Amino acid sequence: MNGPTTAHAPPPRQPLRDRLVDCVLIALAVALALIALQVQTTEPDPLPTGLLVADRLTGLLGCIALWWRRTYPVQIGIALAATSVYSETVTGAAIVALFTVAVHSSIRATATVCAISVAALSTYQLVWPDQSTPPLTVFTMIALGNAATVAWGLTIRNRRALVTSLRERAAAAEVEAQLRAERSEREARETIAREMHDVLGHRLSLLSVHAGALAYARTAPPDDVGRAAEVVRENAHRALQDLRDVIGVLRAPVGELPMPAATDVLQLVEDARATGTEVTLLDDAGLTTGARTIPDVQGRTLYRMVQESLTNARKHAPGAPVTVRITGRPDDVVVAEVTNARPAATPQYPQGSGTGLRGLDERTRLVNGALDHGPTDRGGWRVRLRLPWPT
Structure with missing residues (x-):
């Protein structure tokens, strides 16, 4: 038996556009990490060496992990948000991960990752406060930054849902139009079938009557027999002509059947x-x-x-x-x-x-x-x- 399929199995092939977007977002996270690294080097009271190494290693791994952000959005989002409690260089990657969760995951998962991110960043500021900025301003910036990221992601998500809905409606309308066309064609064929029954039934009944008269009145005068034979011939010709007309309609556009x-x-x-x-x-x-x-x-x-x-x-x-x-x-x-x-x-x-x-x-x-x-x-x-x- 085949093993169970994981819920987050990657698609067999990613569109080129998605990969380009991934590269742009990873580059943005790297740029933010470099800015954080530059700020750390100018701090008058630098962090312990071990913490700086862990910070920079986490930032590097966080940027690399963004390559799989579409496959495991919630897991990467939680991990990067949690590491923000001690790593400043991972903040950019954490923001990208939160944005990805808002775009691809549920509201509950987005709220969870956002709460972890706010809590981790606030804890970092409590442990290593920024001496140049008032604490209230820092905490407000953290809350507004995460809220803006979530709002941006939800906007993209809703827009994609709208586009998908419009495409589905267009596809459904196309299928409905095709079904209507097939139904119209079927109704046209049923109409033609009724016309065939009515027209040919009428003609053939005339043929039957006159043919029966000819078979019955064998001793009738030649003039009467000739007239009856002429009626048979004329109605047989009309029946053939009606049949040709109906067959012609089957090959012609709907609506060209001559109607009485x-x-x-x-x-x-x-x-x-x-x-x-x-x-x-x-x-x-x-x-x-x-x-x-x-x-x-x-x-x-x-x-x-x-x-x-x-x-x-x-x-x-x-x-x-x-x-x-x-x-x-x-x-x-x-x-x-x-x-x-x-x-x-x-x-x-x-x-x-x-x-x-x-x-x-x-x-x-x-x-x-x-x-x-x-x-x-x-x-x-x-x-x-x-x-x-x-x-």
């Missing part, structure tokens, strides 16, 4: 009538003629509802007459209702999957509308759509 409008309901009715379905269109709202307009989303939903209803009527109620009624007024609601009578023949598709109506219900809820469907009292089927009609 409420006025295209007339074409749906004409296509249904061409298959032999008796369709009655009652448009009291004036949307299919262009007398009034409705927003694109509502118009597209209305179109898909009529398209799905006519397709289902051909599948499940062949030969039954269908009524399409559209009512409503602007700044209120638009109501579209498609009703077919009891089928005159056995349905070619006795039971559907319901995918089309579920997709239509989803479309309706996205525009704050309501959709309901079900059998009528006379054995037919009714689909009713209610949409807001903003101007």
Whole structure:
């Protein structure tokens, strides 16, 4: 088994900027140590030789120890602050160590190191007082110097925390933007899938009806057979063209899919009538003629509802007459209702999957509308759509 990893393991590689900062701070500590050494040589009452040697050796080791100040900030800070009780040349290194603790460690650790530093420096002044400066001034300078060092370190720490927070927010915003783009792309693909279902389902249902008629009426007059074959050919061509359009949209930017409008309901009715379905269109709202307009989303939903209803009527109620009624007024609601009578023949598709109506219900809820469907009292089927009609 591998041994436990220490909490202060150094990083594998330090940035060049950090090492340059370390060199500058070590140079500052060395400069302060040399100043203290120069002051000691001019003292009228020099310290004992043994103490001076210990002082200067401690100052040298303290400056060298600053190279590992990022790895062991609290340990070095405590050690250098404590040695200030007898070493004057280590004071610069102790200040740098206290600054490092304030930048990299907790508030509690910073307060601890600062208290040790103040106590050690005050003890040094009590044992070896400065005869040229009043004691109150010296102790005030010690307290203010340590406080200023801590304040400087905390300022750097808070600034780095702010920069880190801003970077994290920027990274989170980038990830969120990417997720939104992926979600938009997924929604666009779902929209295309619905369009494929609606468009191709409508076309293929027309093909099925006419192909079934050709297979059934083998003894029909040649003119009727020719007309039915022409309808099959035309709708097969349209289905292929619709499929090409959808595939083209998959390769094009989102939003370029040709979308139907409420006025295209007339074409749906004409296509249904061409298959032999008796369709009655009652448009009291004036949307299919262009007398009034409705927003694109509502118009597209209305179109898909009529398209799905006519397709289902051909599948499940062949030969039954269908009524399409559209009512409503602007700044209120638009109501579209498609009703077919009891089928005159056995349905070619006795039971559907319901995918089309579920997709239509989803479309309706996205525009704050309501959709309901079900059998009528006379054995037919009714689909009713209610949409807001903003101007």
